Amino acid sequence: MKKTGYITICIFLCAALTACGKPPATETPVPSPAAAVQTPGPSPSGTIDLSSTPEPETLPVSPLTEENTPARTAYAAALNTLLDTNVLPNGDKPSDDYTGSIEDRERMARNRFSVCDVDGDGAEELILLYTTDITAAQRGFIFSCEEETGKLGIQLESYPLFTFYKSGAVEGGWSHNQGKGNTFWPYDLYRYDSFLDVYVDVGSVDAWDESLGIEDYPSQADKSGSGFVYYIETNGSMTWEDPLDVSIYEAWRYPYVRDGQEILPEYLPLTAENIQGLLTAG
Numbered sequence: 001m002k003k004t005g006y007i008t009i010c011i012f013l014c015a016a017l018t019a020c021g022k023p024p025a026t027e028t029p030v031p032s033p034a035a036a037v038q039t040p041g042p043s044p045s046g047t048i049d050l051s052s053t054p055e056p057e058t059l060p061v062s063p064l065t066e067e068n069t070p071a072r073t074a075y076a077a078a079l080n081t082l083l084d085t086n087v088l089p090n091g092d093k094p095s096d097d098y099t100g101s102i103e104d105r106e107r108m109a110r111n112r113f114s115v116c117d118v119d120g121d122g123a124e125e126l127i128l129l130y131t132t133d134i135t136a137a138q139r140g141f142i143f144s145c146e147e148e149t150g151k152l153g154i155q156l157e158s159y160p161l162f163t164f165y166k167s168g169a170v171e172g173g174w175s176h177n178q179g180k181g182n183t184f185w186p187y188d189l190y191r192y193d194s195f196l197d198v199y200v201d202v203g204s205v206d207a208w209d210e211s212l213g214i215e216d217y218p219s220q221a222d223k224s225g226s227g228f229v230y231y232i233e234t235n236g237s238m239t240w241e242d243p244l245d246v247s248i249y250e251a252w253r254y255p256y257v258r259d260g261q262e263i264l265p266e267y268l269p270l271t272a273e274n275i276q277g278l279l280t281a282g
Contacts, residue, residue, distance in 0.1 A: 054261040057166060059116040061266050064281050068124050071145040072278045075115055075126040078143070078152055079275045082128075083108055089126070089143055089152050094133055105271070107132050114265035115278055118142065118164055119155070119192045119199075126152070127265055129160040135175050142170075144197055156190060156199040164263040168192035169256040170199055179240070182209035184228065186238075191256050202256060203234040208243065218243040 064072060078089035083105065086098035098104050112129040119125060119142075126143040133139075140160030143152045161173030171187045179186060186206040190199035210217045210227040221229045221243035229243035232252055268274040 052259070054166075054259055056262040056264045059114070059118065059263055059265045061115055061268065061278070062124075064279060069279075070147040070150065071124050072115065074145045074150040074152060075124075075143070076275050076278045077150075078126070079113060079128075079270065079278075080272070082111075083270060083272060083275065088130065088139075089128065089141065090154060090157070094130070094137065109269040109271050111270040112267040113270055113274075114267045116265050118263060118265060119194075119197075120166075120168055121192075121194060121197070123147075125155065127162070127267075129162075129267065131160055138175070140172070142199065153197065155192075155197060158188065158190075161185075161187075163187075164265065165257045166261040166263055167256065167258040179206045180209060180212060180214055181207040181228075182212055184209060189253070189256055203232050203252070204238055205233075205249070205253075206231045206238060206240065221245055223247070 062068070081087050082089065084100050085093075086095060086104075086108075087093045110132050112131070114127040115124050116127075117124050118127060123144065126141075126145070128141040128143070130140070131138045138160050140156075140158050140162055142155040142157075142162075144155050145152055156170060156172070158172035159175045161175075163171040163173070165171075168191060170190045170192070172190065174186045174188070177185050184207040186204065188204045189202050191202050192198075193200050207228050207230045208214075208217060210219070210222070210229075218229055223245045224247055226246040228246055230246065230249035231238065231240050231242065232244060232249065233239070268277075
C-alpha cells in the first residue's frame with residue numbers, strides 16, 4: 001500500500017489544528033478493483049453536493065482506425081504476451097507456474113483492460129488491471145505508446161483501484177483500508193503532466209469518520225461539523241497527525257479534480273477474442 005509523505009496544508013486561512021493518534025489496525029474489506037474503477041467513490045454525508053457533479057462520461061473502446069492502428073498493434077502484442085506467458089507489459093513475471101493452459105487462461109480472463117484516450121492527449125492509452133494475485137501484489141497500469149517505435153511507456157503504476165476524472169486527475173485507491181475512515185477509502189491522487197506524458201503524485205488522503213464512535217475524535221478540527229476530518233500527506237509517510245476540516249480538503253482537491261466529473265473506461269476481460277477485437281475494423 002503506497003503512502004506518500006506529509007506537509008502541513010495551508011489553504012486560504014491558517015487554522016491551529018490539534019494532532020490525533022495513529023489509527024488502530026482495523027481493516028475494511030477491499031472492494032473489487034474492476035468494479036471500483038467504474039463506480040463513484042463514497043462521499044461523506046453533508047459535505048459534498050453530489051447534485052452539482054456532472055454525470056460520469058463513459059469511454060468505450062473505439063473502432064480501429066488508420067491513426068490508432070500502430071498503438072493498437074503494440075497494445076495487442078503486449079496483451080497477447082501476458083495471456084500466453086504471464087509476462088506483464090513492463091517485463092515483470094508475477095509467477096513461474098503459468099503454462100497457458102485452459103485453466104490458466106480462464107483465470108487470466110479475470111484481469112481487465114481498456115484502450116481509450118483517458119488522459120485527453122488525443123492518443124489512446126492501455127489501462128491494465130492485473131488482479132489475479134494476492135491483494136498486496138495486484139497492480140494497475142496506464143501505458144502509452146510511441147508510435148514510431150511501438151515501445152510502451154508507463155504513465156502510472158499503482159494498486160488497480162482507479163478513478164479517472166475528466167480534468168486529467170486519477171485516484172489510486174490503497175490496497176487496504178486500515179484507518180478510521182469507515183466508508184471513505186484512502187487514496188493517492190495524481191495529476192496528468194502533458195509535457196512528460198506521465199501521472200505525477202500530488203498527495204495521499206485518509207479520513208476519520210466521527211460516526212464510528214472512536215475515542216478522541218478531533219472535533220476542534222471539524223469546523224464545518226461534517227462528521228469527517230481529513231489527512232493529506234505529500235512528502236513521506238502517512239502520519240495522521242494533522243486533521244483538516246472538509247473545507248480545506250475540498251480546496252486542496254479542487255485544482256486537480258475540478259467539478260469531479262468522472263470518466264468510466266470500458267473494461268474487457270483479458271481474453272484472446274477481446275485482444276483480437278482491438279485489431280478488428282468496426
